[in-house]
Amino acid sequence: MTNETPQFFVNRDGQRLFSVLHRSHVSAAHDLAVVFCAPLFEEKLWSHRVFVNYARHLAARGVGVMRFDYFGDGESEGTFENASVSTRLRDIADAVNFCHEQLRAKTVCLLGLCYGATLAMCAGLDPELAVAAVIAWAPVLDGERYINDILRAHLTSQMVLHRKIIHDREALIAQILANQPVNIEGYEIGRELFSQMREVDVLSKLRGARRPLLVQQIAPAARVESQYAPIESLGNSAVQFEMVSELKFWTQQKSVFPTCDALFGKTTDWLLTHAGK
Amino acid sequence: MEKPVTFVNRNGNRLFGMLYLPDTPQARRVGIVISVNAIKYRLGTFRLHVLLARKLCELGYTVFSFDPEGIGDSEGRFDYKLLSEHYYDIQTGKYDRDLYDAIEFFGAQGPFDSLLLLGLCGGAISVLMEAAGDRRVDGLVLLNIPVLLEGLARRGQTDNAAMITSSRTATTLLKSKLRRFVEADFWKGVARFEVDVREEGRLVGRALSVLAQRLGVKLASLVGGRGRVRELQNPVSSNKLFNMRFQNSFARLMGTRTRIFFLFAEHDPWTWIFKSEFQDHVLQPGNAFEGCYEIDIIAAANHIFSARESQVRLQQRVVRWLETHFPVGAL
Numbered sequence: 001m002t003n004e005t006p007q008f009f010v011n012r013d014g015q016r017l018f019s020v021l022h023r024s025h026v027s028a029a030h031d032l033a034v035v036f037c038a039p040l041f042e043e044k045l046w047s048h049r050v051f052v053n054y055a056r057h058l059a060a061r062g063v064g065v066m067r068f069d070y071f072g073d074g075e076s077e078g079t080f081e082n083a084s085v086s087t088r089l090r091d092i093a094d095a096v097n098f099c100h101e102q103l104r105a106k107t108v109c110l111l112g113l114c115y116g117a118t119l120a121m122c123a124g125l126d127p128e129l130a131v132a133a134v135i136a137w138a139p140v141l142d143g144e145r146y147i148n149d150i151l152r153a154h155l156t157s158q159m160v161l162h163r164k165i166i167h168d169r170e171a172l173i174a175q176i177l178a179n180q181p182v183n184i185e186g187y188e189i190g191r192e193l194f195s196q197m198r199e200v201d202v203l204s205k206l207r208g209a210r211r212p213l214l215v216q217q218i219a220p221a222a223r224v225e226s227q228y229a230p231i232e233s234l235g236n237s238a239v240q241f242e243m244v245s246e247l248k249f250w251t252q253q254k255s256v257f258p259t260c261d262a263l264f265g266k267t268t269d270w271l272l273t274h275a276g277k
Numbered sequence: 278m279e280k281p282v283t284f285v286n287r288n289g290n291r292l293f294g295m296l297y298l299p300d301t302p303q304a305r306r307v308g309i310v311i312s313v314n315a316i317k318y319r320l321g322t323f324r325l326h327v328l329l330a331r332k333l334c335e336l337g338y339t340v341f342s343f344d345p346e347g348i349g350d351s352e353g354r355f356d357y358k359l360l361s362e363h364y365y366d367i368q369t370g371k372y373d374r375d376l377y378d379a380i381e382f383f384g385a386q387g388p389f390d391s392l393l394l395l396g397l398c399g400g401a402i403s404v405l406m407e408a409a410g411d412r413r414v415d416g417l418v419l420l421n422i423p424v425l426l427e428g429l430a431r432r433g434q435t436d437n438a439a440m441i442t443s444s445r446t447a448t449t450l451l452k453s454k455l456r457r458f459v460e461a462d463f464w465k466g467v468a469r470f471e472v473d474v475r476e477e478g479r480l481v482g483r484a485l486s487v488l489a490q491r492l493g494v495k496l497a498s499l500v501g502g503r504g505r506v507r508e509l510q511n512p513v514s515s516n517k518l519f520n521m522r523f524q525n526s527f528a529r530l531m532g533t534r535t536r537i538f539f540l541f542a543e544h545d546p547w548t549w550i551f552k553s554e555f556q557d558h559v560l561q562p563g564n565a566f567e568g569c570y571e572i573d574i575i576a577a578a579n580h581i582f583s584a585r586e587s588q589v590r591l592q593q594r595v596v597r598w599l600e601t602h603f604p605v606g607a608l
Contacts, residue, residue, distance in 0.1 A: 004291075004350070006281035006282075006283065006293055006350065007281060008279075008281070016279075018281065020293075020350060041323075042323070045317040045318065045320065045322065046317070048317075048318050048349060049348070049349065049355060052349070052350055073324070074320055074324065074327070075279070075281075075295055075320065075324075075327055080323075080324075157583075157584075160544065160579065161544065161577065161579070183583065183584055183585050185322075185323060185581075185583050186322060186323025186324075186325065186581060186582075186583035186588075187323055188585065252360070253360070254359060254360060255357065255358065255359050255360065256316055256355070256357070256358060256359075256360055256363055257357050258347075258355045258357070
């Protein structure tokens with residue numbers, strides 16, 4: 001049986017956040033732990049089992065893991081519309097501190113997926129936070145494009161419901177900016193989340209990165225996707241880019257695959273090389 | 278208060294769940310177990326289960342959601358399979374035993390005066406099948422329940438033709454196909470082999486056959502078949518994908534007078550499939566089961582009740598049904 005503890009921890013704002021701690025059950029445990037930063041929206045649900053299995057994979061290799069739900073998400077307190085990029089960054093910082101205390105790890109790293117990877121990079125590159133390295137699985141580098149893709153789902157819903165577009169993209173944006181959240185597949189997107197997602201400039205943060213950071217493109221095809229092309233020309237040796245051939249498990253696929261062997265293997269190798277000493 | 282818990286199922290796997298415990302003691306203790314939908318874990322799509330559980334808990338109901346073996350945080354293997362194969366497994370009772378064990382664990386947190394199960398889609402058919410053999414269950418809330426099985430012969434491709442079961446769906450499809458057939462682009466696509474002509478033919482053929490069938494049923498009812506209660510030993514639907522487990526479970530639950538609330542979304546195909554394949558055959562006015570079940574449809578809602586108004590209406594309807602049949606009350 002695994003050594004996993006589901007519990008709530010309290011963030012700096014006094015809100016209860018749900019988390020699961022995976023304590024390592026091997027004798028030669030590292031003084032290393034990883035905080036997982038989940039993606040947002042339905043990507044969180046589709047990818048959940050891969051996160052759980054990767055946490056178990058690491059725990060079996062002597063690395064502790066903490067998975068948690070941001071405020072307004074999962075089983076944590078709050079509503080989605082009241083959470084933003086900045087609340088999630090604060091939650092990550094609080095989770096890192098909690099992880100240091102609970103798992104007694106000398107070294108804590110961050111791992112995120114999709115927008116969770118974007119958040120992990122932003123939080124992990126903050127010099128104030130005690131993080132040794134960051135792993136970004138399929139991060140979102142262009143927040144504006146990402147949120148526009150999400151808004152497109154609203155247009156599709158309108159077509160299903162009304163057989164025509166009643167509010168186009170511009171109208172939806174105007175509505176959000178007027179502080180009237182827009183419901184995208186059940187998620188209420190408010191002004192703060194929308195504006196902050198558009199404003200985050202990940203590439204400039206990566207240029208200034210001083211901590212080891214691994215960006216992994218996860219795609220079946222072995223060619224660099226356009227959004228990751230700028231990373232190769234960053235000229236920052238702290239940032240490494242790697243392509244991993246796996247299906248995009250955070251979206252609905254024809255098959256269900258709870259593990260990603262290639263991704264798990266490559267990530268663990270990098271993690272133990274850069275932070276496991 | 279919300280309390281994360283774990284329990285061990287009959288296979289020795291540790292399953293994870295969340296208990297939602299009312300802050301104030303109740304005169305009648307009513308417990309509700311929420312099943313996962315299919316393969317997404319206990320939160321439900323856009324955390325619908327969390328939002329619903331919190332609302333019900335606020336009103337004094339004790340709620341429990343959990344991940345079956347191999348799902349979400351729980352231990353156990355999850356097979357590498359096509360999504361449609363997982364759906365088929367769920368529609369044929371994959372979660373029965375874990376639901377049974379979860380009710381056992383949850384019951385020990387009681388005692389409860391009444392115990393109910395709630396599920397959406399795959400969760401609805403799962404709780405219906407489990408409850409059919411479980412005398413501990415007093416009532417069911419079934420959201421958008423599927424009465425057809427996943428068609429495995431098509432290896433992951435949805436059997437769209439089999440999903441056309443009502444005259445409403447058939448008419449809508451024929452209208453859209455007629456519009457398409459007069460478009461030049463359609464015929465250009467045919468010439469370039471970009472259109473699956475066989476599939477188009479299957480869809481149109483199925484729609485025409487459903488319309489003919491419905492016409493036959495209407496004529497028969499005019500002749501004198503109206504209001505007749507159908508026997509439930511044989512399949513009431515001739516659809517090759519009709520799930521007899523659904524029908525058998527329903528019949529057993531009606532035998533024990535278990536209360537069922539069928540709640541549907543207007544824009545969900547399952548609503549109309551349920552109506553044409555079961556409701557129209559079995560649940561006509563004057564049937565033997567009246568008083569045990571209720572059917573309601575939420576206007577303008579989709580399969581997951583994602584719009585804010587749909588969520589509000591969903592909560593209102595569920596709460597109204599619960600307060601009518603399974604009220605709690607502060608001491």
